Amino acid sequence: MTQGTAIRPLTGAWIVAVGVLAALPWLGASGATLRLVTLVAILALVVSGLNLTLGYAGELALAQVPIYAAGAYVTGYLATAVINDLLVTMLAAIAVAVVVGVVTGLPGLRLGGWTLAITSFFVVLLIPSIVAAFGDHLGGYEGMIGIPAPALLGTDLEPDAFYVVVIAVTALWFLVFRNIAVSRHGARLLVLKQSPILAAAVGTSPHGTKMTAYAIGAVPAGIAGCFAAYLDAYLSPVTFGLELSIVILAAGILGGSASVYGALIGAAVMQVGPMRIAVFDKYSLVAYGVFLVVGGLLLRNGLAGLTHRLWRRVRGRTTPPAASAGPLGEDLVDLPAVEGQALAVRGVTRRFGGNLAVDDVSFDARPGQITALVGPNGSGKTTIMNLISGYYTPDAGTITLGDQVISGLPAHRVARRGVGRTFQTPLIPQGLTVQDTLVTGRLGSHPVSLLATALRLPRHWKALAEERRTSREIMRALGLDRHAGTPAADLALGTRRMLELGRAIAGGSALVLLDEVASGLDEDDIHGLVRVLDKMRAAGITVVLVEHNFSLVKAVADTVVVLAEGRVLAVGTPAEIATDDTVVRTYLGEGGDITGTRILDSEKAAKA
Numbered sequence: 001m002t003q004g005t006a007i008r009p010l011t012g013a014w015i016v017a018v019g020v021l022a023a024l025p026w027l028g029a030s031g032a033t034l035r036l037v038t039l040v041a042i043l044a045l046v047v048s049g050l051n052l053t054l055g056y057a058g059e060l061a062l063a064q065v066p067i068y069a070a071g072a073y074v075t076g077y078l079a080t081a082v083i084n085d086l087l088v089t090m091l092a093a094i095a096v097a098v099v100v101g102v103v104t105g106l107p108g109l110r111l112g113g114w115t116l117a118i119t120s121f122f123v124v125l126l127i128p129s130i131v132a133a134f135g136d137h138l139g140g141y142e143g144m145i146g147i148p149a150p151a152l153l154g155t156d157l158e159p160d161a162f163y164v165v166v167i168a169v170t171a172l173w174f175l176v177f178r179n180i181a182v183s184r185h186g187a188r189l190l191v192l193k194q195s196p197i198l199a200a201a202v203g204t205s206p207h208g209t210k211m212t213a214y215a216i217g218a219v220p221a222g223i224a225g226c227f228a229a230y231l232d233a234y235l236s237p238v239t240f241g242l243e244l245s246i247v248i249l250a251a252g253i254l255g256g257s258a259s260v261y262g263a264l265i266g267a268a269v270m271q272v273g274p275m276r277i278a279v280f281d282k283y284s285l286v287a288y289g290v291f292l293v294v295g296g297l298l299l300r301n302g303l304a305g306l307t308h309r310l311w312r313r314v315r316g317r318t319t320p321p322a323a324s325a326g327p328l329g330e331d332l333v334d335l336p337a338v339e340g341q342a343l344a345v346r347g348v349t350r351r352f353g354g355n356l357a358v359d360d361v362s363f364d365a366r367p368g369q370i371t372a373l374v375g376p377n378g379s380g381k382t383t384i385m386n387l388i389s390g391y392y393t394p395d396a397g398t399i400t401l402g403d404q405v406i407s408g409l410p411a412h413r414v415a416r417r418g419v420g421r422t423f424q425t426p427l428i429p430q431g432l433t434v435q436d437t438l439v440t441g442r443l444g445s446h447p448v449s450l451l452a453t454a455l456r457l458p459r460h461w462k463a464l465a466e467e468r469r470t471s472r473e474i475m476r477a478l479g480l481d482r483h484a485g486t487p488a489a490d491l492a493l494g495t496r497r498m499l500e501l502g503r504a505i506a507g508g509s510a511l512v513l514l515d516e517v518a519s520g521l522d523e524d525d526i527h528g529l530v531r532v533l534d535k536m537r538a539a540g541i542t543v544v545l546v547e548h549n550f551s552l553v554k555a556v557a558d559t560v561v562v563l564a565e566g567r568v569l570a571v572g573t574p575a576e577i578a579t580d581d582t583v584v585r586t587y588l589g590e591g592g593d594i595t596g597t598r599i600l601d602s603e604k605a606a607k608a
């Protein structure tokens with residue numbers, strides 16, 4: 001999987017850079033230089049955690065300083081009083097950092113946005129009080145002194161060896177971060193950032209994804225804390241203050257928060273620049289503020305984004321113009337067969353306050369058939385789609401898929417049971433190619449563990465091969481193969497609708513819900529859509545289609561369910577519905593002819 005926002009590392013250059021940095025002690029670098037590089041590595045680790053939670057997952061969890069402090073104090077305490085082995089102290093620092101990361105992120109599960117930012121940012125103010133409360137063990141306000149130099153597996157580490165460990169572990173973390181960012185897990189974070197609704201629709205739990213982001217974002221800060229404790233053999237609560245929070249934020253924004261290596265760039269600029277230069281001392285907060293504003297206002301995705309764009313220009317790659325759909329070729333392949341499941345909606349009712357949006361609705365949708373829901377604006381079609389896909393819970397009635405009751409389940413669980421859907425306005429995240437977007441449709445149905453992804457275990461490669469095969473099959477069936485590498489958000493509306501449809505199918509969905517999928521499409525697009533709908537039927541998928549365009553309904557639907565004011569007015573084949581007296585009288589008045597009606601609702605007709 002690729003991502004538009006992440007810089008792809010030139011692996012060779014990366015290995016050389018890490019090798020040169022690690023060899024600095026033997027290349028005659030001074031102690032001051034080694035210390036500076038160590039400080040850059042420590043800051044880069046903390047900032048990379050921010051990039052992961054904020055830049056990738058879009059969570060305003062800003063508790064990096066408390067997390068970093070937790071890692072540092074745990075290391076200091078263990079090394080001084082319990083066991084001084086870098087492996088043990090680092091693992092303990094990571095574990096405690098993850099706990100602090102998750103706990104400080106918890107408000108984000110309910111509140112999100114700025115409330116999370118404020119609560120997590122100001123946890124930093126508690127650090128001196130917490131350190132003071134455990135003064136006997138953590139040194140209180142005066143600081144913790146006498147942290148011994150680290151040992152590793154029973155061998156004391158000389159300063160140069162410690163330096164090499166810092167470089168090696170930092171390089172390893174950035175490799176892991178990069179592996180996550182360019183994988184399906186990175187896409188999962190990106191989808192959550194841009195639309196929690198879409199995240200649920202593709203089967204990923206918004207809460208679970210947020211918790212994962214808080215947890216992995218805390219890992220590098222815990223490692224950084226461990227290194228910081230050993231570096232100066234001294235810890236003071238003063239170090240872990242608001243100023244450091246602002247430095248981290250400035251480095252993140254300046255480097256580029258939605259990038260892997262932006263953390264290194266931002267940390268290097270801050271450490272080599274304003275944090276070193278004495279003249280900044282007095283005005284340090286002002287200087288950091290300026291860096292924050294410059295990074296935020298002038299640089300789209302920070303210095304990393306700028307480097308990325310320059311690199312693309314040098315390589316002669318510029319963003320292609322919006323890709324238009326155009327007519328589908330004749331060479332479309334069939335969709336892979338699936339085991340469709342019957343949908344049964346029984347007596348479903350849903351109120352919004354005093355408004356009875358859906359009133360005792362029952363209907364069936366069968367595998368290998370297309371069931372159309374039609375009716376004027378406000379008749380309850382979208383509410384029924386949202387009830388089936390788990391965004392709403394019915395006040396009464398049940399919805400079953402095959403032999404499983406799905407009503408009452410949260411949306412991501414419904415998706416995992418094999419329900420895919422599209423939206424009235426296509427939800428296509430920025431930063432993903434067409435192929436990557438199709439892969440996101442498999443996130444819930446074909447999970448791969450984070451560990452397998454981060455460490456590139458065989459399970460990861462197997463899943464990647466499957467993802468590529470399935471997405472290629474779907475692209476060939478939907479005529480999307482010529483757009484495979486195009487940024488999905490740049491596509492024309494017709495192609496975006498087709499892509500959403502592909503994503504809904506990609507996980508092997510037994511039931512696919514299409515909400516006004518033809519809206520805004522031209523004749524070529526609609527012709528292509530009809531062919532694809534025929535393929536879905538042939539593949540055995542159960543399709544429920546909300547549609548205003550009765551010509552399209554007539555062309556594709558096996559069964560039509562007509563709704564009026566939240567109730568089922570009639571059910572039948574398109575031909576039966578077209579001549580149903582009640583339907584014709586209700587919508588067209590005495591003597592009307594629905595067969596020639598493009599749209600049941602005149603307002604929608606104007607829009608279409």
Ligand SMILES: Nc1ncnc2c1ncn2[C@@H]1O[C@H](COP(=O)(O)OP(=O)(O)OP(=O)(O)O)[C@@H](O)[C@H]1O
Pocket residue numbers: 352355356357375376377378379380381382383384
């Ligand atoms: N989240 C909500 N809160 C309050 N009322 C809602 C909500 N969602 C839908 N409704 C109301 O429920 C009724 C049915 O709306 P719904 O969107 O399901 O109709 P629809 O047939 O899909 O209309 P359209 O064709 O315009 O999409 C409307 O009266 C609408 O105002």
